[in-house]
Amino acid sequence: SKRRPYPPGPWPKPLIANLLDMPQKSAPTAYLDMGKKYNSDIIHLEVMGYHFVILNKLEDAEELLEKRAKIYSDRPVMPILKLMGWEYNVAIMPHGEEWRQHRKVCQQHFRAAESVKFLPTQTKKVRELLKDLASTPEKFQLHSKKLSIAIPLSTMYGYDITSLDDPCIAAAEESIALGAEILQPGNNFINMFPIIGRLPTWFPGTKAVRKAAEVKSIFHPAKNLYVDDQQTEGTARPSFVTEFLEKKWRGGASEEEEAIVENIAYTVYGGTVGLPLLKYSQLMSHPAASDTTISATGTFFYLMATNPDVQRKAQAEIDLVVGSRRLPDIDDRPNMPFLEALYREVMRLGPPLPLGLVHMLTEDDHYKGYFLPKGKFWLHNLLFARLCEYMASGSDCSLPISIAYQSVHRGMNHNEEKYVEPSKFRPERFLDESGKLNEDDRVLAYGFGRRVCVGKHIASSTMWLIMASVLACFNIGKAKDAQGKEIEVDDSFEDDGLLRHRRKFQCSFTVRSPEAYQLIAQSTEDIA
Numbered sequence: 001s002k003r004r005p006y007p008p009g010p011w012p013k014p015l016i017a018n019l020l021d022m023p024q025k026s027a028p029t030a031y032l033d034m035g036k037k038y039n040s041d042i043i044h045l046e047v048m049g050y051h052f053v054i055l056n057k058l059e060d061a062e063e064l065l066e067k068r069a070k071i072y073s074d075r076p077v078m079p080i081l082k083l084m085g086w087e088y089n090v091a092i093m094p095h096g097e098e099w100r101q102h103r104k105v106c107q108q109h110f111r112a113a114e115s116v117k118f119l120p121t122q123t124k125k126v127r128e129l130l131k132d133l134a135s136t137p138e139k140f141q142l143h144s145k146k147l148s149i150a151i152p153l154s155t156m157y158g159y160d161i162t163s164l165d166d167p168c169i170a171a172a173e174e175s176i177a178l179g180a181e182i183l184q185p186g187n188n189f190i191n192m193f194p195i196i197g198r199l200p201t202w203f204p205g206t207k208a209v210r211k212a213a214e215v216k217s218i219f220h221p222a223k224n225l226y227v228d229d230q231q232t233e234g235t236a237r238p239s240f241v242t243e244f245l246e247k248k249w250r251g252g253a254s255e256e257e258e259a260i261v262e263n264i265a266y267t268v269y270g271g272t273v274g275l276p277l278l279k280y281s282q283l284m285s286h287p288a289a290s291d292t293t294i295s296a297t298g299t300f301f302y303l304m305a306t307n308p309d310v311q312r313k314a315q316a317e318i319d320l321v322v323g324s325r326r327l328p329d330i331d332d333r334p335n336m337p338f339l340e341a342l343y344r345e346v347m348r349l350g351p352p353l354p355l356g357l358v359h360m361l362t363e364d365d366h367y368k369g370y371f372l373p374k375g376k377f378w379l380h381n382l383l384f385a386r387l388c389e390y391m392a393s394g395s396d397c398s399l400p401i402s403i404a405y406q407s408v409h410r411g412m413n414h415n416e417e418k419y420v421e422p423s424k425f426r427p428e429r430f431l432d433e434s435g436k437l438n439e440d441d442r443v444l445a446y447g448f449g450r451r452v453c454v455g456k457h458i459a460s461s462t463m464w465l466i467m468a469s470v471l472a473c474f475n476i477g478k479a480k481d482a483q484g485k486e487i488e489v490d491d492s493f494e495d496d497g498l499l500r501h502r503r504k505f506q507c508s509f510t511v512r513s514p515e516a517y518q519l520i521a522q523s524t525e526d527i528a
């Protein structure tokens, strides 16, 4: 009690504390409403000794997650992940030396100046998307999924997929499905009793250990992915892994370095950064790879189909800068302020991870007169597991983690003092009166501080290329039914507590002109 007060929040009930106050769905909005109710931008909830600190305001996230990043950059640890071989994921590594080494290599390759080496591959894959959209426009969601998996596989391993039936995708999906099953609360007790992980696998009660080993064995073939073979045959395309292997053969590299490169490549390909942290049941419905890109592309398509005026304005800018004889490329980006504003607005309205990923505190802290407890995440108690099962029996189960959490979507991106009518889609809010971009250039969807998305430059150029290329070639509109009547676009979201994406919806993609047809047909020829 000496340490209190915690930030305000719902009054804890005996034994279960705030268990029933945890939002079951639309968490970002629910947390913002809680903020209004308790008249505070910082909210605190507690379940069985696990504390949640919700940050609804940018200023607080900047102070805590950035200025005090030294103690706010940890992630929760779950022993089961190690047995499954999922500890490779940079996004869930604890804030320590191992993470630092991985992050350093990520930054060397993914920072703005370096990540340009991936642009030819990104451009080629986006142009393949154009071909797919022209041939089967009604399958636009599948095409977007294929693109979002193809880019990381190609940039990381130099491996090209031709369809979603590719064995690599199947292997990753299988491991995620099996992993998600093990991670369901109640399906393993290793997080509560880590000693189980050390028992022989014939020992009763070690089923999850056996399954975890199965997951691990699926991962490895996928991890080393064809690169060695291709390299030997001299057919490998330039990529993050092949570049490293060449360096290794020329000058040698330590086993640690090799492991780091392997882990990073697989994190990027696995894409679902931090996937096991919050919610497990929905993972099976996601592809293994870049869910974030799939989510952002879905938001973009939806907003274009429902806002034809904005679409025409962006197309007018593209036509003016690029003309009709070539497709846009990344060098056009600085010359298109409206399209840049459109990108910022898409990411503001539809951040794929609206709550970001959890940041854990490594030391107790005080802020604005509140006590913020350091993190612990150890499912050590049977009663707690039962409560999780109880929560899972509803539609949702979020595992309580002692955290500092950011609520990007509602709280920060919908700040009414900063954004007039924040729920409206208005790219112009990022432009000044003369049509130039204003200074509001921070895309909060990429997170905060030391753990900010390390792939944000690649993600940003991929999104820009998708938006510019698709709008250059297609009009996106409402789909029509058999009677020629427009079908309303479903505007609902699926929000699994971690990732937010559009529910399946219908829209039409019509090639804009005969010139556009020709450009699409030739589009991949001029890229190596």
Ligand code: HEM
Pocket: 090, 091, 092, 103, 106, 110, 267, 268, 273, 290, 292, 293, 296, 351, 352, 353, 356, 357, 358, 359, 445, 446, 447, 448, 449, 450, 451, 452, 453, 454, 455, 456, 458, 459
């Ligand atoms: C639209 C696409 C993307 C979005 C919205 C996104 C968003 C995020 C967010 C919110 C985080 C957590 C930040 C935090 O903890 O504060 C994150 C972490 C991360 N992202 Fe992304 N991401 C995207 C694409 C990518 C891509 C393409 C890559 C790789 C090239 C990537 C690699 C990573 C990694 C490795 C981390 C973990 C960083 C760490 O914990 O140190 N992301 N991302």
